[in-house]
Amino acid sequence: MKKKGFIITIAAPSGGGKSTILNKALTKLPQVKYSISYTTRLPRGDEKDGVDYYFVTEDEFLQKKRDGFFLEFAQVHGSWYGTSKEYVQGVLESGNHVIMDIDVQGVAQVKQQGDDIVSIFVLPPNYSVLENRLHARNTDCIAQIEQRLINSKKEIDQLNEYDYLVINDDLDKAVECVVSIITVEENRVKRYVDPIEEFYKN
Ligand code: 5GP
Numbered sequence: 087m088k089k090k091g092f093i094i095t096i097a098a099p100s101g102g103g104k105s106t107i108l109n110k111a112l113t114k115l116p117q118v119k120y121s122i123s124y125t126t127r128l129p130r131g132d133e134k135d136g137v138d139y140y141f142v143t144e145d146e147f148l149q150k151k152r153d154g155f156f157l158e159f160a161q162v163h164g165s166w167y168g169t170s171k172e173y174v175q176g177v178l179e180s181g182n183h184v185i186m187d188i189d190v191q192g193v194a195q196v197k198q199q200g201d202d203i204v205s206i207f208v209l210p211p212n213y214s215v216l217e218n219r220l221h222a223r224n225t226d227c228i229a230q231i232e233q234r235l236i237n238s239k240k241e242i243d244q245l246n247e248y249d250y251l252v253i254n255d256d257l258d259k260a261v262e263c264v265v266s267i268i269t270v271e272e273n274r275v276k277r278y279v280d281p282i283e284e285f286y287k288n
Contacts, residue, residue: 088279091178093201094118094185094268095193098208099216099238103254104187107208110261112185115268119177121186124150127165131225158188158195163230163237167192183268190244204271206264207248211255 098104112120124140126147135141142150147166151159159168169186177184188196193205210216216238220231245251250267254260275281 087281087284089181089272089277090202090279091181091183092271092277093174093178093196093203094183094271095188095196095203095205096185096208096264097187097189097193097205097241097248098254099241100220100234103210103219103257103260104208106257107252107254107260107264108185108187110257111264111268114261114265117272118183118185118268121169121173121177121184123167123169123186123188124156125165125167127163127167157199158192160189160191160195162189162191163233183272185268190241190247193247204250204267205248206250206252206267207245208252208254208260208264209242209245211253 096104096108108120112118122136122138122140124142124147126142126144127139129135129138129141133139144166147168150156151166151168155171156168157171157174159166161167167188169188169192174184174186186192193203196203210219217235220226220234226234252260252263252267271277278284
């Protein structure tokens with residue numbers, strides 16, 4: 087039966103383990119496509135342009151913003167981040183789903199536009215685990231880590247805005263949990279296009 091595509095957002099404080107969960111979950115969900123964001127921040131570690139982000143200059147970003155290129159955009163940790171409207175619409179029209187890693191400001195903007203979204207927040211089991219993971223990541227200087235921790239507290243304060251909370255204590259369980267959420271959401275009656283008609287057709 088034909089299904090309607092929907093948007094999934096996944097958020098987590100930096101160091102929450104989101105990228106790992108996301109990558110593993112996506113290998114089990116071929117019908118879910120990852121939206122690569124545009125950002126003005128510099129690549130970190132072994133991040134690659136066109137894989138992790140589209141890395142653009144501030145001028146390029148602001149031009150795209152003026153052109154109405156973005157479905158949503160926000161300034162996070164002093165850099166711009168945004169999602170391509172065209173990419174998201176293309177995936178949804180094909181009946182697949184889009185997953186995006188965006189912050190709470192982005193989630194609010196997408197919701198405001200009336201898009202049907204399922205929002206997931208990933209947290210480590212407690213605050214000291216978050217701190218330790220950020221320090222162990224070794225890609226940021228101390229000042230950046232401090233800034234990320236301050237921002238994390240603000241993000242965690244917004245937790246009640248989200249639909250689902252996944253605790254990343256055990257990686258495999260967290261991945262399974264994200265896959266289950268998406269699978270359940272996919273089977274809501276409202277996701278089907280004319281299911282009764284389709285049922286009697288054949
Ligand atoms: P990072 O620089 O650590 O990759 O990401 C920093 C923050 O920016 C994260 O909270 C992430 O969810 C958010 N972010 C990444 N891409 C986007 C985007 O396209 N839009 C919005 N609103 N936030 C984003």
